[in-house]
Amino acid sequence: MNRRRSIRQLAAVLLGLALPVLAAAPARAQDKTVRIIVPYPAGGNADNIARLFGDALAKKLGQPVIVENKPGGGAMIGAQAAARSPGDGSVLFMAPTAVFVVTPHLRTTPYDAQKDFIPVAKVTSWIPVMVTRKDFPGHTLAEIVAEVKRHPGKYTFGSAGPATMTHLMGELMNQKLGMNTVHVPYKGSADLISEVVSGRIDIAYDSVLVPQVKAGQVQAVASMVALRNPDLPSVPTLKELGTDIDVPNWYGLFVPKGTPQATVDRLGALSRDIVAGLDKDQLGKMSMKADYQGPAEFKAQIARDDALMRDVIQKANIHLE
Template identity: 50%
Template sequence: MYPNHSPRLLRRRLLRTLFALPLGLACAAHGPALAAQDWPAKPITLIVPYPAGGNSDTIARLVAENLRKQLGTDIIVENKGGAGATIGARAAASAAPDGYTLLLAPTAVMAITPHLRTVPYKPSEFAPVANVSGSYGIVAARKDLPANTMDELVELAKSQPGKLTFGSAGPATATHLAGVMVARAAGIDLMHVPYKGSIEALNDLLGGQIDLIFDPVALSQVKAGKLKALASSSQRRNPELPDVSTLKELGYDVDTRSWFGLFVPAGTPEPVIDKIATGLEAALAQPEITDVMLKFSQFPQFQGPEAFARRIADDDAFFKRLITDEGIKVE
């Protein structure tokens, strides 16, 4: 080997090789970290699996604007609605796991819909980044309903089982399951009337065609005096309705488990996920975020990747049991 090289030159070559080995191993080991340092190098797409104009879209645009300031790159909101959010979810799951495609999704996409019908994605195809917000749910009644409190509603419902109606954004949506949970906790029988969306249900409640909805969309009409709020179905009182007690305060053990979360395709490098989560935490800490979210019955509720993953697993098991126990089906 190297017959024309001196022993001193051979020793130099050997030392260079030995020193290069750990350096090469170190570079390989820190590859993802180096990639995260260079990320983001181009605009990010944030997919919303619903049409423009709803709560999902509003939250996504709020997140995009404030996360852009933290990450230093443009975030483009892309609405891919249809098929109960499954089209947008499939598009996000199919994207490259490089941190340049995000998905904003509610509880239903990850913990409810997959238990009800075949969907073109698997929750395991996503990695949780962070919980973004929680919802101030409202038990809202038509103005002339002869019940002004939850106890009076329960008494009225028990006097005419199955006669009182509640509307929802559709079968097995969070607003449907919220009504099921409240009815079960109160020991009453309500008739479910599904709609194509929350606005349609709200309009029929205002028109007196139905009796109740369990939906934060009612907030503005409650404040306008056109509907009455019997309780908050979230775990805390809505600051916009400080005199309206939570169901838990009234003795009804109900947690509607309503949230919006941020996801990336599975396989996205952990340092990139952590960088997004850190940026989101800083964005959600801005006081103006709370003020804006409050206008549509939401509140910032940050949880990092690990805590949020545990929450999703718990909610998934909860809704699977609820759907099975209640025999809920989607035709």
């Protein structure tokens, strides 16, 4: 009897020692640093948006949030790293449209865009603008489309490179509006500016030319998304001009597959408040606008965008070597 009593007493002592350890475990998990993986170098739009978002998230959570840049491979290195991370809410992924609805239709990716990630929130939308050279024979969208149709193959549109969104927007306009403009790729948006200003390129779909629009060096025709560019508030959207085109150009927050739904929902709710408070001036400098969608709505948006971009790429017969 005494022996059994001694065993029970020893067990109670051991359990008493264990309880504080078990109780402390969740607290330590909550204090774990949250990482936001960005698949591009520091200093770009994705990095800047992630840092604005991360600073606000750290205040909401009361714990450290760091941005981890993993560039390379056309964003595939960072995407793969995020996809292989634990689904415990400690690793987030901030990425643009192309990673999810463009690259997978052009290359074999080391991640499955539809299966390896769970959408948490759309954070911002990029607001590119359709721009023409100053002396283009047409000022409104209707006039420009009519002129291009009268002279198929005569006019050009420039882009920041093959299969970039600035290229795909031009192909989408050709397909949806029955235009036949010739694509001229450059090595980046910066190279495009002087070409449109000088008149060597007729049309561009980008936001880098906004300063040239404001300076009267080129003319703006329309915003390519359902939002007006904040720097060009008088320039209508394509939809306002009666054209049913809304180009997907967002930055969104994702978590790896396996992340509990409760964690996704909590991050989605936090993101709503964070997006509402993002600095409009800082976003405006990037031709961005806060544009929140929650997990379910964002998932549906991605599915629509994926179908649209797949169709554009196939019809334009776009390939990357």
